[in-house]
Amino acid sequence: MRKPIIAGNWKMNKTISEAAQLIGDIKRETLNQSVEAVLCVPYLSIGKAKEMTEGSGIKIGAQNMHWEENGAFTGEISPIMLNELKVDYVILGHSERRQYFNETDETVNKKVHSAIAHGIAPIVCVGETLEQRRDNRHKEIVRDQVKGAFLDIDKNDAKKTVIAYEPIWAIGTGETASSEQAEEMCALVRNTIEEIYDAETAESIRIQYGGSVKPGNVSELMSMDNIDGALVGGASLKSSDFVKLINY
Numbered sequence: 001m002r003k004p005i006i007a008g009n010w011k012m013n014k015t016i017s018e019a020a021q022l023i024g025d026i027k028r029e030t031l032n033q034s035v036e037a038v039l040c041v042p043y044l045s046i047g048k049a050k051e052m053t054e055g056s057g058i059k060i061g062a063q064n065m066h067w068e069e070n071g072a073f074t075g076e077i078s079p080i081m082l083n084e085l086k087v088d089y090v091i092l093g094h095s096e097r098r099q100y101f102n103e104t105d106e107t108v109n110k111k112v113h114s115a116i117a118h119g120i121a122p123i124v125c126v127g128e129t130l131e132q133r134r135d136n137r138h139k140e141i142v143r144d145q146v147k148g149a150f151l152d153i154d155k156n157d158a159k160k161t162v163i164a165y166e167p168i169w170a171i172g173t174g175e176t177a178s179s180e181q182a183e184e185m186c187a188l189v190r191n192t193i194e195e196i197y198d199a200e201t202a203e204s205i206r207i208q209y210g211g212s213v214k215p216g217n218v219s220e221l222m223s224m225d226n227i228d229g230a231l232v233g234g235a236s237l238k239s240s241d242f243v244k245l246i247n248y
């Protein structure tokens, strides 16, 4: 039985004091404990977020990391830095990182290896552009992204990861994939994991849908067989919406 996982991706939003306010508001509400709630906050707020969520069951994630432990990589954050803060998850290969910061399947794969080696669970993002979907290449693109991210990853390590299928045309646009489209692609991701490993690994791995998930569409998406959670941008920035998502 896969535990549902709903993760907020705050992106480049919220100062440390604003983050504390939002986490305080979320903590005042009753959250369904059978759903894993994750907040992927900006690096600067990770320490505060960990301190404030201790004992609450809420997990904390980073939104990116470098694969090296240290060195001349100005502006980067390493897995050992995240480890000191006891970060639970790290988002890797988000489409905004692929689009604006030249993230490739190869760098995503290096980061997946490194995160696993340091005991941080990766949330690996995959998804096609609108153009690729119009050209009917979305399945091939997403299959290749999954294969690229999991290259030479051991099957027991693969089970520790979460995969987020996020069609780029649905991120931050208000346009959600239909639950059938989302289910079809999450099933394709699961089949790809089965091709790489085996049915048992594919059954155990959690797959999220991401792209304009909000309180009004979350329960239908979560009712799909292959959708085990959501990666949420916009709606995770408002406590009442995020709480509704967790309590879908």
Ligand code: PEP
Residues within 6 Å of the ligand: 009, 011, 166, 170, 171, 172, 173, 174, 210, 211, 212, 213, 231, 232, 233, 234, 235
């Ligand atoms: C995201 O940032 O991963 C995302 C899905 O954003 P939004 O929910 O705003 O579309």
